[in-house]
Amino acid sequence: MSLIPHVIVIGAGSTGSATAHDLALRGLRVTVLERGEIASGTTGRNHCLLHSGGRYCVNDKEGAIECIRENLILRRIMPHALELNDGLFVAVSDEDLAFKETFLAGCAECHIPAREIPVRQALEIEPFVNPDIRAAVQVPDGVFEPWRFCASFLATAIKNGAAVRNFTEVKDFIFQGHTVTGVTVLDHRTGETETLGADMVVNATGAWAGIIAAMAEVDVPVVPTAGVMVTIGERFNNMVINRMHLPHDGDIVVPIRNTSIIGTTSWRVTSPDAIEIPREQIDSMRQAGELLMPILKAGRQRGIMAVARPLISKANADARAFSRTFEAYNHRSQGAAGLVTISGGKTTTARGMAEKVSDIVCGELGIDAPCKTRTTPLVSYREFYN
Ligand SMILES: Cc1cc2nc3c(=O)[nH]c(=O)nc-3n(C[C@H](O)[C@H](O)[C@H](O)COP(=O)(O)OP(=O)(O)OC[C@H]3O[C@@H](n4cnc5c(N)ncnc54)[C@H](O)[C@@H]3O)c2cc1C
Known part of the structure; x- marks a missing residue:
């Protein structure tokens, strides 16, 4: 039995893929569970804009600053998945x-x-x-290719020991007392249900995060x-x-x-x-x-x-008024230790989101491993299916 803690990441959109990479790079054992193909949620059907932050620089400065910071990092670590064509505001x-x-x-x-x-x-x-x-x-501004975006993070995570299971849907959480110790999954390829143990579970299911959190009887304001x-x-x-x-x-x-x-x-x-x-x-x-x-x-x-x-709902406002920033939630305080949620944000800010939630995971596991994703180049998306 391995002494390296095992972390399950639910969801293989931009957030889950970047999180798998961050955690694997910090030396953890990672399994990604995705109910469909990778990038089959919001990430695979978005506008593909590598945000400069210009769209938010007047009414959502927090979101804008995150975008330009991550835009500049992604240019360094995944040039093969981006078209750096700039943007014009007219x-x-x-x-x-x-x-x-x-x-x-x-x-x-x-x-x-x-x-x-x-x-x-x-x-x-x-x-x-x-x-x-x-x-x-x-x-x-720039343009990213969503599938390549996720596949680049996942291919690098796999190189560092992670496993990616697509068409595997999480149906429930396993608890011991007030601690999540694993998940029950349905493998859509075989039709079989199985349980998987974990030291921590990351809910990276984007717009589905509230539905997944409700399975563990906790709330996220998504x-x-x-x-x-x-x-x-x-x-x-x-x-x-x-x-x-x-x-x-x-x-x-x-x-x-x-x-x-x-x-x-x-x-x-x-x-x-x-x-x-x-x-x-x-x-x-x-x-x-x-x-x-x-x-x-x-x-x-x-x-x-x-x-x-x-x-992320921070006020009872019109949806256009919500910030495009992101939040991580440690559900220990809600009676579900071992479960964290990362949601909100944008594909452009996925790496920063991953850093934030991985810091919490490592803190919970007592692991002192700094984030290295700002400077680590990703392998090509072409290696994902190798
Ligand atoms: C119209 C629109 C345009 C946008 N344009 C841009 C843009 O141009 N640039 C940009 O940076 N951002 C853009 N965004 C925002 C961006 O798309 C999202 O913030 C981002 O894709 C969210 O990624 P995610 O990984 O958190 O969620 P998702 O990509 O939705 O990933 C969540 C995954 O969880 C999986 N899942 C759900 N339930 C389960 C389960 N029970 N078991 C296993 N897996 C499960 C889903 O299948 C899904 O693949 C846009 C959003 C919208 C709506």
Whole structure:
């Protein structure tokens, strides 16, 4: 029997994958349990924006600072999973133009490198942007490929001894007194149920975190908040094109591979598994996207998708007003020692989320092993299935 503590990580989205890597790098035995394919939750269907933080630098400074810090780290550790194409924030109205100084001040306050470029230069770089823009500011946005993002973290974790079991759904927790000592799982490939023991369990199930926590009779204040994205089957921009105003519906066009994705909206849902897409949201988003890039009107609509964000409810506010920051919860104080939850945040901040929850896991296990993920390059996603 191994003396190295065993940690189960539930969920193989960006958060669980980064957590598996962090814990394995600190020398722990790690098993990742994912009910579907990796990145089959919110991560696999998001907007793919490596945030510079520009979108949040005025109304959510905490989230913006996390984004730029992690953006710069990811550029170093996973260059193979990123397209470093930068972003442009453009003013398309007088109100947007009046917002420019506030925006630039927000970027400066959050340490986001931002520089205004002449409109003529912006239109030379991005000829399909609305020709009537009044101002343009360049920021270090980028694009990630979600599956490659997760697979890079997981491949590196596997290299360091972790095991990844996909199509394995956690159905319940095993308790000894007030301590979680393992989980019951259903293997969807074999149809068999089994129990797995663990010294600690990390709930990294994003918008499902509240459902998983309820299995252990503890609470996490995660509000599943859906967003719709419309994919146009042609790529018209090289940089990410954002509207220069507070985040709103349909105010960003992200180029990924040979498509352009317009997004996104924000409304609360009761279940992340059953999201109905309101027709009017698609129409209003297309209109808002076409204001940024009129050529999108001529583009073929290739797909519509909706997924739920795991937003942390800190106030009884409108979902757009929730911070995009993240939280870790040690459930020892709620009568479930051995169980921790990490949720909220963004794919861009997954590494930082992993660091936070892994610090708690190591503290609970009495292990003195510092986080090394800021400087450790990840192996290529290509090694995941080797
Ligand atoms: C519309 C939209 C656009 C977004 N765009 C961006 C963006 O451009 N850039 C960015 O950085 N962030 C973006 N985000 C935020 C980002 O997608 C999420 O914060 C992030 O993907 C959450 O990752 P996660 O690993 O915590 O959750 P998930 O990716 O959802 O992973 C949780 C996993 O847990 C699994 N799971 C659930 N229940 C069980 C169970 N019982 N047993 C085993 N496994 C289970 C699920 O299958 C899932 O794979 C966007 C979010 C939305 C909604």
